[in-house]
Amino acid sequence: MTSTPLLICLAVLADGLAGLAGGLLSERWMSRHLSALVAFAAGALLGAVFLDILPEAVATAGPVAFRWALASFLALALLEWFLGPHHHDHSHHSPGHPHHPHPGHAGLVGSPSTVVPSLLAADALHNLGDGAAVAAAFLVSPQAGVATAMAVIAHELPQEVGDYALLRATGLSRPRALMMLAGVQLTAGVGAGAVLLGSKLVEGLEGIILALASGTFLYIGATDLLPDLRRGSTPQEARGRLLGFLLGMALVAVAGLAERQVLGTHP
Template sequence: MTSTPLLIWLAVLADGLAGLAGGLLSERWLSRHLSALVAFAAGALLGAVFLDILPEAVETAGSAAFHWALVSFLALTLLGWFLGPHHHDHSHHKPGHPHHHEHLGPSSPVVPSLLAADALHNIGDGAAVAAAFLVSPQAGVATAVAVIAHELPQEVGDYALLRATGMSRARALLLLAGVQLTAVAGAGAVLLGSQAVQGLEGIILALASGTFLYIGATDLLPELRHGATPQEARGRLLGFLLGLALVATAGVVERQVLGTHH
């Protein structure tokens, strides 16, 4: 188990680097393929929930895992109803097209609220990754893949929004990098809390299952139904299937290499 913390921090680091992808990739390429990335994220999230994370949560926490998953799913549903549309509109963020956000100025109040929401989101991601690796390497790999897959289109959208406010590339990346560090706090809290609270890992995995299910099924997939040309539709379908396949393949490879099993 001595390697488990190392795996956790490596996964958190990979998640943080994925959060900076918006400034490292071609804005033209991102604009062309963003909807396919969103579909890929949806496939990876849903695949991870049903193939790895929820089964591991049930094995760890028993049937109570379904109750915790429902709690997180309902909490996000109610939050969405009261707060309105999700602040990320992944399929409509077009890097390199700031005219989509011309109403935003450099000092727009959207910026601090966006960064605060991302910080809370990243704390949850860090906690989920840590809890998953504490349960098993397979659950950890699946959770890390799902988190990183979701992080790409989400942070690309955030980067595009920050740039649309007139912010420089360097400053936007610096702010996003700072927000990514909050995942360390989530992972650290789980590592410490798991020593004091029996069964904490299973509860957090179950909560993550409900969260990922909500994001994949009610946040990402509905966005992909809007305004697709036949070529975009094919790209979205391919992205979704690749996301599912990646999670499934990662689980098979991990079992073969490490010899783990449910």
Template sequence: MERTTLFIWLAVLADGLAGLTGGLLSERWLKQHLSTLVAFAAGALLGAVFLEVFPQAVEIAGLGAFHWALASFLALTFAEWFLGPHHHDHSAHAPGHPHHPEHMGTPSTVVPSLLAADALHNIGDGAAVAAAFLVSPQAGVATALAVIAHELPQEVGDYALLRAAGLSRARALLALGAVQLTAAAGAGAVLLGSRWVEGLEGIILALASGTFLYIGATDLLPELRHTASLGASRGRLLGFLLGLALVATAGVVERHMLGTHH
């Protein structure tokens, strides 16, 4: 149990560090490669759902996993219908994009609403990572990779919004770093709750499956359908396939290592 707990906190730490990468990358590089990062995140999320996370949820929760996954998928759908879309339009956050906030003016409510939404999102990510590691190392690795892959383009976009809202580089990174700490709260809640609620891991993984599926299939992939040059389309395809391959390869390697150990 101690080793599993260590893996959980290391994964949460890696996720937090990934959320700060926006301040380390040049705007020129982001403008050129953000669509490839979005495609990579979509591939990793969908690969994690179908190859690791949801199969593990079904194994633990049985057919009830389908109900929980559908519930989380519908919850996000209704939330966007009635509350408006979340800030996942990564391409519009890219520096130089005509819809980037620097070209439109940024309302004063953007910063608190963005950080609050990020905090809720990170709580769910931390809970999903903890639940996955409690089930098996390969499920934990796959979930952590998917979360980190999605975190990269999302937090790059958030960093761009904070900078457009007038925050300095240091204040933007400090704000994002503070928000990243909420992932630890989600992970800690699952670690404590799993001792009292039987089958909690399966429920959390099913909820995460519906969330990952929604983000990957309805949030990220539609962005990649925008008209692009042949070179950009190839980059997106390569990014998507690399995301899938990363999750699949991690699962195969982890199972091989476990089999060799046993």
């Protein structure tokens, strides 16, 4: 068990680094490959849900895990219906041109004094949930932890690129935008720490959180990211998205298979 907190810390750290990718990678390269990254994230999220996270949740919490997963899925759907859509349409966003607002946060476009706090608050809550999901997964098994961390990081890349571009669109400099994004990444550690503490106080908490993460990841992958696969201005772009989707799912599947071989466990 002594290695579990270390694994959680490493996974949260990797997630935090992924959150800064928008400013560390070439904006031209990201502009050309962002749609494929979104498709990759969709494949990784859906693959992780059905191949690792949800099965682990059911094995840990029992059939009630399906109800928790459905509850989180419906909660996100209702939230969108009442607050307005927040579809993460990254495919038509160019990080190399920061004056184009991030479509995934179209409702936030306005003065910098409104956009920046709203964006950072939403990002902080998102990272809080990611950290909690990663910690719960590692507490269940290393295999579930690796799969969840991969899914979180895969989704983090295109989302944070869009967030970085929106911060730049408000007039923030590159260092200041990166500093703000780095600050909100710390909430992932808060979420992970809360789960580590809560798991000692609430029996079966890990299975419940994994089930909630399953519903959340399923909603994000199926409604926010997967529809982008059907959009493509050129056949080459459409092929890139399809390849990215298949690679994301294959990566999760291969990682899970390798983990089972190393640990000597069974699917």
